[in-house]
Structure formats: structure tokens, C-alpha cells
Amino acid sequence: MPSRCFAESGVGSLQGLLAFLKSLGAARMAAMAAVTLALVGFFGFVIMRVTTPQMTTLFTDLSYEDSSGIIKELDRQAIPYELKNDGAIVMVPKDKVTRLRMKLAEGGLPKGGGVGYEIFDKSDALGSTSFVQNINHLRALEGELARTIKGIDRIQAARVHLVLPERPLFSRETPEPSASIVLRVRGQLEPAQVRAIRHIVASAVNGMKAQRVSIVDETGQLLANGGADANSSDGATGDERRASYEKRMRDQVEQIVSSVVGSGRARVQLSADFDYNKVTQTSDKFDPEGRVLRSSQSREESSATANANDGQVTVNNELPGNQAGGATSTPKDQSKKSEEINNYEISRVTKTEVTEAGRVNRISVAVLVDGSYTKSDKGEVVYAARSKEDLDRIATLVRSAIGFDQNADEPSIIPVTESKGFLGMFQFTKDDIMYFIELGVMSLLGLIVLLMVVRPLLKRVLAADPAMAKPSALPAPVEAAAPNANAQIGHNATSQMIDVAQVQGQVHAQSVHRVGELAERNPTETASIIRQWLTEPA
Numbered sequence: 001m002p003s004r005c006f007a008e009s010g011v012g013s014l015q016g017l018l019a020f021l022k023s024l025g026a027a028r029m030a031a032m033a034a035v036t037l038a039l040v041g042f043f044g045f046v047i048m049r050v051t052t053p054q055m056t057t058l059f060t061d062l063s064y065e066d067s068s069g070i071i072k073e074l075d076r077q078a079i080p081y082e083l084k085n086d087g088a089i090v091m092v093p094k095d096k097v098t099r100l101r102m103k104l105a106e107g108g109l110p111k112g113g114g115v116g117y118e119i120f121d122k123s124d125a126l127g128s129t130s131f132v133q134n135i136n137h138l139r140a141l142e143g144e145l146a147r148t149i150k151g152i153d154r155i156q157a158a159r160v161h162l163v164l165p166e167r168p169l170f171s172r173e174t175p176e177p178s179a180s181i182v183l184r185v186r187g188q189l190e191p192a193q194v195r196a197i198r199h200i201v202a203s204a205v206n207g208m209k210a211q212r213v214s215i216v217d218e219t220g221q222l223l224a225n226g227g228a229d230a231n232s233s234d235g236a237t238g239d240e241r242r243a244s245y246e247k248r249m250r251d252q253v254e255q256i257v258s259s260v261v262g263s264g265r266a267r268v269q270l271s272a273d274f275d276y277n278k279v280t281q282t283s284d285k286f287d288p289e290g291r292v293l294r295s296s297q298s299r300e301e302s303s304a305t306a307n308a309n310d311g312q313v314t315v316n317n318e319l320p321g322n323q324a325g326g327a328t329s330t331p332k333d334q335s336k337k338s339e340e341i342n343n344y345e346i347s348r349v350t351k352t353e354v355t356e357a358g359r360v361n362r363i364s365v366a367v368l369v370d371g372s373y374t375k376s377d378k379g380e381v382v383y384a385a386r387s388k389e390d391l392d393r394i395a396t397l398v399r400s401a402i403g404f405d406q407n408a409d410e411p412s413i414i415p416v417t418e419s420k421g422f423l424g425m426f427q428f429t430k431d432d433i434m435y436f437i438e439l440g441v442m443s444l445l446g447l448i449v450l451l452m453v454v455r456p457l458l459k460r461v462l463a464a465d466p467a468m469a470k471p472s473a474l475p476a477p478v479e480a481a482a483p484n485a486n487a488q489i490g491h492n493a494t495s496q497m498i499d500v501a502q503v504q505g506q507v508h509a510q511s512v513h514r515v516g517e518l519a520e521r522n523p524t525e526t527a528s529i530i531r532q533w534l535t536e537p538a
Contacts, residue, residue, distance in 0.1 A: 035453045042449050046442070053093040055082055058100060059110055060089050061156050066110035073104060116143040138162060145204060149181065149197055157184040162205060177205055178212040178226060185217055190247075191240040194223050238276050241358055246272050249363070253401045257367060257394055261386075265370035270402075273362040279355040290347030301337040363402050369394060 067087040082091040117140045142160045149158040159182045165175040202210040214226030254268040519526040
């Protein structure tokens with residue numbers, strides 16, 4: 001008997017469940033199934049996302065050889081990994097990054113995509129010729145230089161080509177070595193970085209000058225010319241020197257203005273006009289006041305002239321014993337001459353000026369500063385322009401920073417009306433942004449599940465409660481007189497009857513509403529129909 005009662009109660013429960021499911025209807029059953037599947041899928045996604053290990057970058061910018069070697073090692077250790085960017089990026093679980101890097105470094109991975117001095121580790125020195133040794137040495141030197149250059153910021157990859165010519169026989173001159181470098185960079189290199197690369201290569205190769213190193217980026221843009229810098233001692237071209245000077249002056253002006261208006265609230269544009277002509281000027285200067293006696297010479301001359309008869313040929317003078325009257329002749333004229341010559345040295349100054357190329361002729365500066373912000377009584381942020389005194393003080397600082405000349409134009413300082421915004425105060429990394437995006441997507445999915453699935457289901461369930469509550473108002477003897485299974489069936493039948501009555505009442509109400517609308521639109525026809533009904537016999 002107990003087993004039979006148990007079987008009957010089980011059959012009754014099953015019949016009651018089936019009856020309950022039938023009472024829900026096909027639409028409610030489909031809605032419940034859709035809700036169940038959506039909830040299972042959503043929570044399954046959340047559980048998988050939470051339980052999946054967080055992946056982080058192990059190495060980036062890998063060559064195919066290095067990527068293949070690293071993948072083999074990860075497969076051997078049964079460590080999960082992900083490949084991105086065609087195998088150039090390998091990602092592994094975050095908690096294993098440090099140990100894997102140390103383990104791979106022990107095995108010489110990654111090698112850097114080039115061959116360095118390890119090429120001589122396994123070479124047979126006895127069986128190789130001098131030509132092979134020279135080629136291996138050149139390959140090793142190029143690989144080591146490429147690895148060193150890749151260590152510089154913003155450089156993803158580098159390839160170095162060296163030309164080391166040998167001295168010809170019976171030649172006194174040795175050809176100069178040269179180098180060419182191809183870079184793949186992120187963004188743009190600074191002129192100082194380009195010069196640093198040239199000097200690194202020049203210092204590593206015997207006899208090479210920095211002016212003999214050419215540098216090209218992956219787009220084909222010439223960063224450094226290896227044959228046009230003979231006039232520049234540091235290997236920098238005129239454009240590089242001008243750009244470096246402008247950047248240095250711009251940073252100085254922006255730094256000193258930011259100390260007044262605040263960090264990030266000033267913009268400075270600076271342009272320098274350079275004169276690249278080399279001028280050599282020689283001048284001689286004489287000082288007339290600076291005389292010095294170098295030599296002095298004096299000379300005196302005296303002369304006398306005799307009487308007029310002296311030396312004259314006459315008959316009287318030619319006679320023997322003739323005398324000139326017994327008188328003695330006296331000089332008639334005497335002269336004396338003196339001469340003095342003085343030589344002086346005058347002071348002389350010879351000045352030779354050589355003006356190298358790259359003189360600054362003019363500097364043009366434009367400075368934009370942000371205004372001040374205050375909060376009103378309502379809590380709103382109000383922008384206020386800076387006063388004339390503040391702008392004058394900033395202009396004075398700018399003039400002092402650039403060495404302003406009064407003959408030039410004054411720098412323009414204009415207040416900026418745009419604000420950096422609320423998000424400008426925060427510095428988010430790429431990982432933080434991706435985390436926020438992922439969190440937003442998961443929140444959006446959860447909101448969609450609540451609005452589109454859970455909310456309609458709750459509405460249906462709550463709408464079915466009053467209908468199921470009405471059968472309980474039946475008299476107690478009726479409910480107690482039937483068995484459990486029959487009571488459940490009667491309960492379901494009563495619910496269905498109540499639902500049908502509700503539907504019929506709604507249809508009747510709609511019909512009455514339509515009749516009322518027709519009567520309002522056609523009052524004459526309505527009155528005639530009512531009169532006809534009144535005249536008809538009962």
C-alpha cells in the first residue's frame with residue numbers, strides 16, 4: 001500500500017506539472033526557454049572570462065626565426081600563448097612572464113634578428129680561409145651595431161651595411177670606410193638621436209667619420225646624408241641645427257610661461273631665420289697718434305763763389321809779368337745747405353673675422369596662454385580672460401628668454417579660450433583604456449539581458465499571479481471534497497475560465513466603445529435605429 005500511494009502521488013505531481021505547463025501557453029514557454037538560454041550563455045561567458053588567465057606581452061618586434069624558437073620552447077613547457085601581428089608579438093599568462101624571459105634568455109632567445117659575434121662560437125678556424133674570416137667579422141660587426149641601435153628609444157628595427165675598403169697595393173692613400181643604416185621607427189626621431197646613431201657607428205668602426213654615415217627610415221626619407229656634411233664638424237646639416245635650436249628655445253619659453261599659467265596651459269610656436277653664408281672679413285686700422293721714430297738722417301752743404309775777373313782770359317792777363325793791379329781777389333758769394341730726414345712708424349691693426357654658417361638673423365615667437373577659471377555660486381566653471389598686467393608680465397618673460405631686441409616686433413601673447421577638459425587631468429595607458437572598454441561592454445550586455453529578458457519574464461509572472469489567486473476564493477468544501485490531483489485540474493480549469501471571461505469582457509468593452517464612436521459620428525442614423533427598435537414588438 002505505501003508503494004502504491006507513492007506511485008499515485010508521483011503520477012499526480014507529474015500530471016499537475018504538465019497541467020501547469022499547459023496553462024502557461026506556448027508564448028510563455030518560449031519566453032522562459034529564451035531567458036534560460038540567454039542567462040546560461042551570459043553567465044558562462046562571464047565565468048570563462050574570469051577564469052581565463054590574463055595574457056600579457058612576452059616579446060615584441062620579433063623576427064620569424066626568434067618567434068619560431070620561442071613557440072617551440074613554449075610548446076615544450078605546455079604554456080598557453082597567443083600570437084599577434086603575424087607572429088611579431090607573443091603573449092603569455094601574466095604570472096609567468098618573468099620566469100619565461102629568464103628561461104629564454106638562458107637559451108639565447110631572442111637573438112635580435114641578426115648575427116653577432118656568436119658567429120665565431122661554432123666556426124672551424126683551421127678550415128676557414130682569410131676571406132671567410134673577414135666576411136664573418138663584417139657580418140658580426142653589422143649585427144652587433146644593429147642590436148645596439150635597436151636599443152634606442154622609438155627604433156623598432158635596424159639594418160646596418162658597412163663598407164670597409166682595403167688599401168690598394170702601391171698606394172699612399174687609404175679609402176675611407178662608409179656605412180648606410182635603414183631604420184624602422186615609431187613616430188619621428190629627434191635630430192640629436194640621428195647624430196647619436198652616426199657617432200655610435202663612427203666610433204665602432206676604425207677610421208670612419210660621422211659624416212660618412214647615411215641614415216634612411218622605412219619610408220625612404222633621408223635622415224642623414226653621408227656625403228654633404230663636410231663643412232659641419234658634428235655631422236649635423238643646416239636644417240637639423242635649425243630644428244634643434246628652435247626646439248631648445250621653444251622648450252625654454254614654454255617652460256618659463258608654464259610656470260606662470262600652469263602646466264599644459266600654454267602653447268609656443270617659434271621660428272628662427274638662419275643665415276648659412278660663411279663670411280671672412282679682413283680690416284686694417286691705422287692710429288695716427290701712435291707714432292714711433294724709426295730712423296733719422298741729417299746732411300749739411302756749404303759753397304763759395306770767387307771774383308768776376310778770376311779765370312777770365314784777356315790780353316793783359318796773358319802778358320808776362322803782368323799783375324792784376326796788385327790787389328788780392330776775394331770771394332763774391334757763399335751758400336750753406338742743411339737737410340734732415342726722419343722716418344716714423346705708425347700703429348697698424350690687422351683684424352680678420354670669420355663668421356661661420358648658421359647665424360641667427362631673426363626669431364619669431366607666438367605664445368598662446370589659457371585664461372583663468374573660477375566657480376560661480378551655482379557651481380559652474382566660468383572662464384575669465386587674463387588681465388593686461390598678467391599678459392605684460394608674460395611678454396617680459398618671453399622677451400628675456402629669447403634675447404628680445406627692441407628693434408624687432410613684440411611677441412604676441414593671446415589668451416586661449418579652449419580648456420583641456422576634465423579628462424585632461426588623467427593620464428590613461430592603453431591597457432587602462434582597453435580594460436574600461438571591456439568593462440563597459442560587459443555592463444552593456446548585462447543591462448540588455450535585464451531589460452530584454454528578465455524584465456519581460458517578471459512581467460509575465462506577476463501578471464499571472466492574480467489569475468491564479470482567484471480560484472482560492474472558492475468555497476472551502478468544494479476544494480476539500482476532491483482529491484489533490486482533481487483539485488489541481490479544477491483549479492486550472494477555473495483559471496482558464498476566468499481568462500476567457502476577461503478576454504470576452506475586453507472584446508465587449510471594445511465593441512461598446514466602437515458603437516459609441518459610430519453614434520457620435522452619425523447621430524441621425526442612430527436616432528432612427530433606436531426609434532425602429534422601440535416600435536418593434538417585444
